[in-house]
Amino acid sequence: MGEDAEHGEFAAYVRARQRRFVRFAFLLTGDVHEAEDLVQSAFARVYRRWDSIHGSPDAYVRAAIVNEHRSWWRRTWRHREVVSSPLVGARDPEHVPDERDDALWRQVLALPRQQRAVLVLRFYEDLSEARTAEVLGCSVGTVKSHTSRALAALRGSMQEVER
Known part of the structure; x- marks a missing residue:
């Protein structure tokens, strides 16, 4: 080609x-x-x-x-690049959480970055534990423990929000 x-x-x-x-x-x-x-x-x-x-x-x-x-x-440090290509023109994701999702979204953002990445890969991208481990470069056991900790933290924090 x-x-x-x-x-x-x-x-x-x-x-x-x-x-x-x-x-x-x-x-x-x-x-x-x-x-x-x-x-x-x-x-x-x-x-x-x-x-x-x-x-x-x-x-x-x-x-x-x-x-x-x-x-x-x-x-x-972080660097910022100027987007000059028409190929990189998307501005808004299709779904940004609304007010109803706001409390949950704040709690997800408060999770440690690795736990958040595991949740995104497992539940948004619908990857298996093995595939998630491969993408993140860690073991399946690590994926399981991050998932468990993240879900427990979300359950606890959302119960506090609902009170």
């Missing part, structure tokens, strides 16, 4: 899947603009390896987003 065909294929993929990945990143970060930056960085990484990705690239992109998010947290 020629370079122009690969670029066209990648551009079509980005246009078709970008909003979904921005929503996914939004659930990880809690910030629309940070989610957009995260997805842009992940797509840049994926583009460099586009010709070597076989099958569905969704899992590869999802892992790139999670890994990029993890590396951003490890840095003591």
Whole structure:
């Protein structure tokens, strides 16, 4: 496949899947603009390896987003890039929690980042424990313990909110 065909294929993929990945990143970060930056960085990484990705690239992109998010947290500084590509034009995730979801959303955002990532992958992306462990680069046991702790924390905090 020629370079122009690969670029066209990648551009079509980005246009078709970008909003979904921005929503996914939004659930990880809690910030629309940070989610957009995260997805842009992940797509840049994926583009460099586009010709070597076989099958569905969704899992590869999802892992790139999670890994990029993890590396951003490890840095003591953050950089902001200017979005100049029409391919990275999504501004609003399709679902931003409304007032009804606000209390739960605040509690999810208050979870430690690894617990939040496990919940997003397990329940939003509907990945198995094994696949979640693979994406996060940890053991299945770690996924189980993070899930258990996160759900227990949410149950406890939501009971306090309801009182």
